[in-house]
Amino acid sequence: MPVTIATPALPDEAPEHYLARLGTVFARFDRQDSGNVSYGVVVDGERHFVKTAGHPDHAPFLDHAQRVGLLRNAVRLARAYRHPALPALHTVVESAHGPMLVYDWADGELVGVPREQRDDPASAYHRFRSLPADRVLAVLDTVFDVHDLLGRNGEVAGDFYDGCLIYDFTTRDVAVIDLDTYRPGPYRNDMGRMFGSSRFMAPEEFTLGALIDQRTSVFTMGRTARVFLGDHxxxxxxxxxTRACRPDPADRHASLPEFCAAWHDARSHLG
Ligand SMILES: Nc1ncnc2c1ncn2[C@@H]1O[C@H](COP(=O)(O)OP(=O)(O)OP(=O)(O)O)[C@@H](O)[C@H]1O
Ligand SMILES: [Mg+2]
Structure with missing residues (x-):
């Protein structure tokens, strides 16, 4: 049988060893806040993004079991929701460091960059925001379409920000990545300051005990449009x-589908 990326790992085999045995590792993401370690790997001419929880002894913020828990949640989401903008999950291979999630590789550049690079004209963030408004609007349409699908199924966004978007400036395709902390809502904020980039976070995501529901996600979607298009x-x-970004959740659209419908309606009136 040919070796494919679905081949089981050897007993106690670490991801890095497994991937190097099967193909060529061309990228390594090991400085994430999450503590996860992910790889770009080409096997049989196909590029994949392989996400793992990293070393079991490594516990920067979340411990290994918690990181594995989030990856299992990502598997749940990937199996439940298919969308052209969501890189497909091919398979899950168990390793000595927990599950390896094998996704399609998304071409393009991460729109989110470190703060100090946002004003650099060479950065993907700056170039993205400098695109003609209709191209940015097309990306927002896709991002909201993904969230319409998730919202119709009761999911609440978590930790969505510009670092969840990979944009291909040539094909104009956008991929939405890292839904790991999305979960069915509503639920209570049990962290105080929740995970996320404050530019995209609603007031209730900073308030211990506050209700987190799709109105929180609506705020994040509104902020996404605001961050990319500002006053344009x-x-x-x-x-x-403006309504999506109101401080009081009661003043926003009541759900992601409601926000998306309002967005579509306004889009159709643009002419
Ligand atoms: N399908 C993909 N194709 C290509 N690159 C990807 C893909 N998914 C993620 N990446 C790249 O890998 C990086 C890490 O992925 P991801 O954000 O899912 O990891 P994470 O461990 O949750 O990190 P973080 O702490 O930043 O949330 C991304 O910033 C992006 O550059
Ligand atoms: Mg993450």
């Missing part, structure tokens, strides 16, 4: 985004 949002869309 055409009138009807500006109204939708």
């Amino acid at each position: 949002l055409p009138g009807p869309l500006n109204g939708v985004v």
